[in-house]
Amino acid sequence: MLLTHVGRYILMLKGMFTRPENWRMYWKEFMRQCVDIGIGSLSIVLIISVFIGGVSTIQTAYQLVSPIIPKSTIGQVVRDTMILEFCPTITSIVLAGVVGSKIASELGNMRVSEQIDALEIMGINTKSYLIFPKILAALLTVPMLVVISGFVGIWSGKIAGVVAGILSAQQYMQGIVLDFKPFNIVFALAKSYTFAFIISSIPAYFGYHVQGGALEIGQASTKAVVISCILILLADYGLAALLLQNG
């Protein structure tokens, strides 16, 4: 059962790589998906980043009670947790819900109402025309969203810290630049590319292969979101073990 899914998933990915019938139309579809996925989920990403940043500062301050530890450490800890874990992973899990369910239900609806068949009859490779642009758009926009989320989260951590009287803005900024490892950014981007691929290809698989009617579309998008989330967490663990343990 699992193996059939994996097999069909790999076949789907393989089937995407054919020569486009018309580059301009593929470009147009790619742009549409970038707007849908990128701009469409910007606001939700901004909202969660603001709150994660604020909460991180307050909770880190709560845990670092010792007077020997300088206040600037709070900024440093917030920076690293945001970059290493919160921004890529939490943003992607939320996007799995927002983007994933949209991709799965859009493709599911196209399958059930025979729009995919109509495209096939015209001689269009629907895997490359419908799925490939979605995956590419996710690969382009999700890392961008993660970067934005990082800036916003760290910035809102500062605001929350100052407003709550935990530390001054100078102390926070000192912490931000203290012992900064550029590799962490690389790591965060590696995560976001991986997650971007998961949250676009898995829902595309479930949506593209829907059989039945409206009920099955709903089931497919739920399944798509759940499985994307699980895979994100697995990949998160895998990447951490792989890239951080000898770094």
Place this chain on the structure above:
Amino acid sequence: MIELKHVCKRFGDKEILHDISAIMETGKANLIIGASGSGKTVLMKCMVGLLEIDEGEVLYDGVSFSSMSNIERKHIRKEIGMLFQGAALFDSMTVEQNVMFPLEMFSNMSYRERKKRVDACLDRVNLQDAHKKYPAEISGGMKKRVGIARAIVLNPKYLFCDEPNSGLDPQTSMLIDKLIHEITVEFNITTIINTHDMNSVMEIGDHIVYLYEGRKQWEGSNRDIIFSQDEKLNQFIFASQFLQDAKEMRQQALLHSNSSDTR
């Protein structure tokens, strides 16, 4: 010309199509008729390759379509226009964009030329004021007509219509039938139409295949149908007393004109 040779189709262990052979001729309207659930849609999907057949062969102008890979089929598919039973319009596009889509994908026309072609096609199906509407905003019959416009916009060599006039009023229905028949003859297209509309059968049925529970029960023209002795066909076609009477009148008229011809 599309040739079916001993086509069989099963879903699981349920056999839907049993050993169907027929020749769909070019420049003629080839009708597939049969009761709901008799397998018309399945047969059409087998012909265009949306469903794989289990036995037999489908040939397009002598070339075996059913043994081709999907990539090889692309060439033939560019010459196929198809209207789906539920129209299958693209939800995210307006009526005009739907009809323009195949042109954008496969032609090198400028926007002006494409627009002209789209307008001409929408005019032919009698839709002048719905260009900017989305599929969700138009009626079922209008969707059908947009579907037909989209199917003919690239001047296909093979045209498949799954119930082009179900859900249309008799007048529009006649108009659509005439339109399909006209372009079939005018451009010498191989046209296959699924229908259970008796008007269509009588008006444009150049060649009729009657399916009964997945088998080919009868084959002939709309003239032959009047004189057919096949009981199942008669029960299906001339279901009401009104149609029975109409059949007898037509029989008389045809016999009469025949005898005056020979005189």
